[in-house]
Amino acid sequence: MTLTISPQARDALEDWLAARRAVEGSADATVNAYRRDVADFIAFMTGHRADPQGLAALMRVETRDMRAWMARLRSGEVGARSVARKLSAVKAFYRWLAEREGVEPTAVLSARAPRFQKKLPRPMAxxxxxxxxxxxxxxxxxxxxxxxxxxxxxxxxxxxxxxxxxxxxxxxxxxxxxxxxxxxxxxxxxxxxxxxxxxxxxxxxxxxxxxxxxxxxxxxxxxxxxxxxxxxxxxxxxxxxxxxxxxxxxxxxxxRHSFATHLLASGGDLRAIQELLGHASLSTTQAYTGVDGAHLMRVYEAAHPKAR
Incomplete structure (x- = not known):
């Protein structure tokens, strides 16, 4: 890795990634993406604040620093979706630092990701x-x-x-x-x-x-x-x-998108489709299948025992 990161920050990053593997079972591709995103953030802060980003320096990140980092990403033509992903990784890292090192994460956790329209693959007929x-x-x-x-x-x-x-x-x-x-x-x-x-x-x-x-x-x-x-x-x-x-x-x-959409259109239960797709939350299934709110409520009211 050629990015400028202090040994202390690098060790903290690797410890966090190891914890994600052990506790959450994160896939290698996911772990590597987190590593790149957080390392890029730390490297930016090194240049932005003109000092090595050890743990003490990471504790001093302010709201204006977060704004400068996100502005740099957008000026480099990084899309809103990618900015949101990178910010999510940095926030997860800081939550871990807060629990383990007592880092004050407010400036990082209060940063807002840019809004973006989710692009879902269209189902085939x-x-x-x-x-x-x-x-x-x-x-x-x-x-x-x-x-x-x-x-x-x-x-x-x-x-x-x-x-x-x-x-x-x-x-x-x-x-x-x-x-x-x-x-x-x-x-x-x-x-x-x-x-x-x-x-x-x-x-x-x-x-x-x-x-x-x-x-x-x-x-x-x-x-x-x-x-x-x-x-x-x-x-x-x-x-x-x-x-x-x-x-x-x-x-x-x-x-895969067509599988879910065609099942739903044929009266398939949304919870069952969620299980078949392997989604952790129902909201993911709703977004993935492109269900509008009214259709979702009709399925919910027809399937939920307390709604009948």
């Missing part, structure tokens, strides 16, 4: 989703690769999996049962029913794959036998949606 799956199969020259790509996108749409979750399956998941045990974000596990069409797609791929399905090896393989790169799934979907004339929003992640 049911017919478009089916056509995408069928067209993805036509994009590969080798049959087993075509079957592989179909199996992946069928899991995304049929089970609401994230791409990383589908690619996280291993040979130990074979033979497939009626449900999959999925380890999602933060190591949280959930059980997802496996539709017959999804089971058939995976079994067809597994039978055709030339690489042995060892229990500790990835189920979905690249051409040479290594783990399947998610970018290859993206490329197959890109070619399929261009062939069908679908918009750029028809991405692999849009299959």
């Amino acid at each position: 049911e017919e478009a989703a089916r056509e995408m799956i069928g067209t993805v199969e036509l994009q590969a020259r080798e049959e087993w690769i075509a079957l592989r790509d179909v199996a992946v996108v069928t899991l995304l749409y049929g089970c609401g999996l994230r791409v990383s979750e589908a690619l996280g399956l291993t040979g130990a998941d074979l033979p497939l049962a009626e449900a999959l045990r999925i380890r999602g974000k933060g190591g949280k596990e959930r059980v997802v029913p496996l539709l017959p069409i999804a089971r058939t797609a995976v079994e067809r791929y597994a039978a055709a794959c030339p690489h042995p399905a060892a229990p500790n090896a990835p189920l979905f393989r690249g051409q040479r036998g290594g783990p399947l790169n998610p970018r290859l799934v993206q490329k197959a979907c890109e070619r399929a949606r261009m062939q069908l004339g679908l918009p750029a929003t028809a991405t692999p992640h849009a299959f």
Whole structure:
């Protein structure tokens, strides 16, 4: 790391990250993002205040310092969403410092993130989703690769999996049962029913794959036998949606969004959809599926025993 950070601040940062791993089970990618964001903040304060940012200096951060840091981010064309993410990481770090070192966090915690409009992937129409799956199969020259790509996108749409979750399956998941045990974000596990069409797609791929399905090896393989790169799934979907004339929003992640939206439109229970998606809070599911407030209340009133 080339950023200017004092040894004391660096040690505090690594201790905080270790605590997040141990207590919250934060994924490596999340931990690395936190490290970059907080280290960038400390490095900025080093130059802004013209002194090494040891723990004592971190305790003296004021509201004007926070404003200067956020202004620097925005002047560097960092989007509002990214600023909000960085500020969230810094606030979490300062909460930990307050508990462990007695740091006064008010100036940091009172900083307000810029408002931004959440951009959600648009769901595909049911017919478009089916056509995408069928067209993805036509994009590969080798049959087993075509079957592989179909199996992946069928899991995304049929089970609401994230791409990383589908690619996280291993040979130990074979033979497939009626449900999959999925380890999602933060190591949280959930059980997802496996539709017959999804089971058939995976079994067809597994039978055709030339690489042995060892229990500790990835189920979905690249051409040479290594783990399947998610970018290859993206490329197959890109070619399929261009062939069908679908918009750029028809991405692999849009299959997951379509799964939730189509279930909800068919009268699916919002709490059940929350569990299937692996969301920690209902509000996340509401935002993800693009449900308006009135529809949410209708589902709530119909499902909640005290509302009837």
